[in-house]
Amino acid sequence: MNRTMSCSSPNLLRYSYLQEFSKAIFILICVVDTAIFLSASLGNILILISLHKSQAIHSPSKALFSSLALSDLAVGVIVAPLHFGLTLGIVQDNPLLYCTFFAPTTAAGYTMASVSTLTAVAIALDRYLAFRLRIRYRQLITVNRVVLLLSLVWIIGILFALSWTFDRNISHIVGACATFLCTTTTFYCYLKIFVGLRHQAAQIQEQNQVARASHRQFFNIPVYKQSVKNMFLIYCVILICYLPYFLALMLLFSVGLGSSTFLVLSLSYVIISLNSSLNPFVYCWRIREIRRQVLSILSGIYSMWAS
Numbered sequence: 001m002n003r004t005m006s007c008s009s010p011n012l013l014r015y016s017y018l019q020e021f022s023k024a025i026f027i028l029i030c031v032v033d034t035a036i037f038l039s040a041s042l043g044n045i046l047i048l049i050s051l052h053k054s055q056a057i058h059s060p061s062k063a064l065f066s067s068l069a070l071s072d073l074a075v076g077v078i079v080a081p082l083h084f085g086l087t088l089g090i091v092q093d094n095p096l097l098y099c100t101f102f103a104p105t106t107a108a109g110y111t112m113a114s115v116s117t118l119t120a121v122a123i124a125l126d127r128y129l130a131f132r133l134r135i136r137y138r139q140l141i142t143v144n145r146v147v148l149l150l151s152l153v154w155i156i157g158i159l160f161a162l163s164w165t166f167d168r169n170i171s172h173i174v175g176a177c178a179t180f181l182c183t184t185t186t187f188y189c190y191l192k193i194f195v196g197l198r199h200q201a202a203q204i205q206e207q208n209q210v211a212r213a214s215h216r217q218f219f220n221i222p223v224y225k226q227s228v229k230n231m232f233l234i235y236c237v238i239l240i241c242y243l244p245y246f247l248a249l250m251l252l253f254s255v256g257l258g259s260s261t262f263l264v265l266s267l268s269y270v271i272i273s274l275n276s277s278l279n280p281f282v283y284c285w286r287i288r289e290i291r292r293q294v295l296s297i298l299s300g301i302y303s304m305w306a307s
Helices: 009-018 023-053 059-091 095-140 143-166 168-206 209-218 221-255 259-286 288-306
Strands: none
Touching: 009 059, 009 095, 009 259, 023 059, 023 259, 023 288, 059 095, 059 143, 059 259, 095 143, 095 168, 095 221, 095 259, 143 168, 168 221, 221 259, 259 288
């Protein structure tokens, strides 16, 4: 039976593009996919358990982190194995294997990438609203409202992935515009926060001790500033991993789809997936409570094995 009979013409064209390059590139991608599967799966399971056990992290923030960690976990357990199968089709000169994995890999990848991007925007908006609302923040931003927002984020991510099945060119255009809009919105939020904090610091220096004590009673600026720095750093890591994909789309729009363009686009998918392995390390590095819980879990596991 012809191994290409179940492949559509666009998928066969993409397969032929990648066949022009050295197999060593795709063997390396398979190795990276395996590493992502292990690190993203184990790392984000630890983060989710740590978030569940933690009592010190504010509940809405915990929900936002959980959504991000859950999408990263899905990259590890779903996207990475699918992409491994896709790439293996190129290594083994098997177009049918490539075509079998192409649609589910793309759909799952688009879904998780969309969820991660929108959750990062939601985290920036959460920190901005905390600064703007101050003492009203905990009254207005409740865990139920955040969970409702995150449910909408996951629905949008799934719908965006489904849009790819109808028109891939429109999906690429929508993806590029959405990435630009999300990036602009997030940077605007953090810029307003940092400018506001500088202005706030200047005002506090002019206040007397009583006024400062009264202000801290309702809004702890040092703690808030540290949380903003942590969130901004996490977003920067996400942005760095997503930037190659955005640039690859710009290249695609400029010169059209070709072998080199599609290879760059394919490699950018792998870099996006790497973000899911990096995020757990960033959480542990920057967020003391998560680091404490992770070390406690690892210590318990080590004690069980040692006994």
